[in-house]
Amino acid sequence: MTIRFDHRVAIVTGAGGGIGRAYALELASRGAKLVVNDLGSSRDGSGQSDAARAVVAEIEAMGGEAIADGGSVTDAAAMIAMADAAKARWGRIDILINNAGVLRDKSFAKMSAEDFRFVVDVHLNGSANATKAVWETMRAQGYGRILMTASSSGLFGNFGQANYGAAKLGLVGLAKTLHLEGAKYGIRVNTVVPVAGTRMTEDIFPEAAFAAFAPENVAPAALFLVSEGAPSNVILGAGAGVVQAAYVTLTPGAVLNACTPESVAAQWSQIVDRTGEIVPGSGAEQTMAILSKLQR
Numbered sequence: 001m002t003i004r005f006d007h008r009v010a011i012v013t014g015a016g017g018g019i020g021r022a023y024a025l026e027l028a029s030r031g032a033k034l035v036v037n038d039l040g041s042s043r044d045g046s047g048q049s050d051a052a053r054a055v056v057a058e059i060e061a062m063g064g065e066a067i068a069d070g071g072s073v074t075d076a077a078a079m080i081a082m083a084d085a086a087k088a089r090w091g092r093i094d095i096l097i098n099n100a101g102v103l104r105d106k107s108f109a110k111m112s113a114e115d116f117r118f119v120v121d122v123h124l125n126g127s128a129n130a131t132k133a134v135w136e137t138m139r140a141q142g143y144g145r146i147l148m149t150a151s152s153s154g155l156f157g158n159f160g161q162a163n164y165g166a167a168k169l170g171l172v173g174l175a176k177t178l179h180l181e182g183a184k185y186g187i188r189v190n191t192v193v194p195v196a197g198t199r200m201t202e203d204i205f206p207e208a209a210f211a212a213f214a215p216e217n218v219a220p221a222a223l224f225l226v227s228e229g230a231p232s233n234v235i236l237g238a239g240a241g242v243v244q245a246a247y248v249t250l251t252p253g254a255v256l257n258a259c260t261p262e263s264v265a266a267q268w269s270q271i272v273d274r275t276g277e278i279v280p281g282s283g284a285e286q287t288m289a290i291l292s293k294l295q296r
Helices: 017-028 051-061 076-090 113-141 150-155 164-187 218-223 263-267 281-296
Strands: 009-012 032-039 066-071 093-099 144-150 186-192 237-239 242-246
Touching: 009 076, 017 032, 017 051, 017 218, 032 051, 032 076, 051 066, 051 093, 066 076, 076 113, 093 113, 113 144, 113 164, 113 186, 144 164, 144 218, 150 164, 164 186, 186 218, 186 242, 237 281
Parallel strands: 009 032, 009 093, 032 066, 093 144, 144 186, 186 237
Antiparallel strands: 237 242
16 A cells, blocks of 8 residues: 555654655655755754755655745744744644754763753754644644654663763653643654664764665655554664664563562562563553552
């Protein structure tokens, strides 16, 4: 079955280049109308660019419809204005892909408080701002698809990226909570963990690997997660044509023989044994799992 986005309106932040551009072009090629948001052209978020308008021109050249937006995701009012522009043009908003991001990599010892704050503000608060701007529209129309962009740095850690990793794992928590809150309104919320060669990762990938890790190779997973038949509360890693599912799991654990740190040490092997681990659907399910264990 071909996945199409005819009559759907999509907003992609950070869509002036790299992965965001790949998302926007692929969505447009499958019938979506696009808001192409982009602010800066450098990976630290500085500077202005005409990148969004250039992507709009590409979409129009292929016969699609798109508008450019230069608002910063860190500005809640700008995100509201972006959403209003989409509704004024097309009357609805069906899809939001939170893709905008920056890097300010340094070891934690050398990282300034400003570098930490700025990266968290763009990735985590920026995604919250954009999502808040479309949330009521999606609730009212009974349909929405929202995609957060996490990172292996958030899921597993990465040297020199304390700020980035903290923000990215925060987005996983945001997505999981919005999945619960949006379900009855037809809003599905997922997370993609891209691995791609872009201006954000130009110092990480050897030149020879750029072709395999092209941004276009992340788009299939992302578009599936914002499609009409998408699941919800899913984390997919994607890169170089490989798609993987990631989970936050909970082991069965152990009922302590005594509430002491010595008991934790003594029962450590049972606590960390992953046999029979579960994937709780909410924080409440963790509490229920504990109560169930106590009642046995």
